[in-house]
Amino acid sequence: MKLSTRTEGQLQIISVMEDRIDAAVARAFKEAMRDMVEHAPPGVILDLGQVSFIDSSGLGAVVATLKLLPPGSKLSLAGLTPAVDRVFRLTRMDSVFSLFPTMDAAMAGPATA
Amino acid sequence: MSALYRHNDAVKPASAPYGFEVTLEASPDAVCAALGHIRAELARHRLSKENLEVIELVMAETLNNVVEHAYAGAPQAGLIGVRGTYSGEDLRLRITDIGKPMPGFTLPAGKPFKRHEIADVLPEGGFGWGLIRLLSCNLAYSRMGDMNLLTLRIPLAAG
Numbered sequence: 001m002k003l004s005t006r007t008e009g010q011l012q013i014i015s016v017m018e019d020r021i022d023a024a025v026a027r028a029f030k031e032a033m034r035d036m037v038e039h040a041p042p043g044v045i046l047d048l049g050q051v052s053f054i055d056s057s058g059l060g061a062v063v064a065t066l067k068l069l070p071p072g073s074k075l076s077l078a079g080l081t082p083a084v085d086r087v088f089r090l091t092r093m094d095s096v097f098s099l100f101p102t103m104d105a106a107m108a109g110p111a112t113a
Numbered sequence: 114m115s116a117l118y119r120h121n122d123a124v125k126p127a128s129a130p131y132g133f134e135v136t137l138e139a140s141p142d143a144v145c146a147a148l149g150h151i152r153a154e155l156a157r158h159r160l161s162k163e164n165l166e167v168i169e170l171v172m173a174e175t176l177n178n179v180v181e182h183a184y185a186g187a188p189q190a191g192l193i194g195v196r197g198t199y200s201g202e203d204l205r206l207r208i209t210d211i212g213k214p215m216p217g218f219t220l221p222a223g224k225p226f227k228r229h230e231i232a233d234v235l236p237e238g239g240f241g242w243g244l245i246r247l248l249s250c251n252l253a254y255s256r257m258g259d260m261n262l263l264t265l266r267i268p269l270a271a272g
Binding site: 022023024055059060061064067092096 | 144167228235238240243247
């Protein structure tokens with residue numbers, strides 16, 4: 001599971017460098033995220049721009065990431081491709097995560113507040 | 114990635130109706146490989162990107178359920194049979210395995226999705242059947258001897 005992280009001001013931006021978050025990699029994703037967000041700032045953006053497919057296992061791993069954040073931190077999702085966006089909306093997870101079509105929109109969004 | 118799945122393609126018409134049959138090992142990697150293969154085959158039949166994505170999602174959920182539940186705890190990876198028929202308006206799937214039966218010999222209900230406000234109470238699983246039920250219809254399950262048989266139909270958007 002390839003992830004990269006960088007900090008811009010008060011924001012931590014984590015980019016998923018894979019094209020799928022599925023049952024085959026969900027556990028590895030969750031473990032990798034656990035290390036990355038342990039000391040996360042209040043705003044975290046998960047850049048999903050490269051991800052073209054997510055299934056229910058992958059969705060569960062992203063939800064798990066939200067619970068791993070330090071108290072008070074917010075997680076925004078950016079760059080959702082249509083297939084990924086569909087899964088978050090069908091499962092009503094768009095009520096929990098802030099979804100943004102682009103990184104620029106996410107950086108100007110609630111996570112920065 | 115050899116021999117993880119076997120594709121039986123006797124005939125390949127250029128458009129609908131189109132049928133495919135795949136036998137794969139019940140493992141997450143083999144499911145991923147089979148999905149890629151089926152997606153590529155269906156893409157050749159001019160299915161839209163949206164339809165391909167919906168089909169891949171429903172197939173991923175149904176096949177991973179077999180891996181994670183029917184064959185849970187099995188001493189060695191079992192096999193899953195997938196037969197698909199694409200009519201132009203829908204894709205009918207027939208999925209078989211010889212793992213454990215569904216609990217109570219019936220399909221899981223799949224809880225309806227609801228809005229959540231508090232992250233702490235969010236479920237981390239159980240989304241699979243909800244997605245399958247939202248994206249498919251004519252879902253039927255039967256246990257025939259040692260075999261699980263799941264059939265469903267995925268309606269496809271025009272274009």
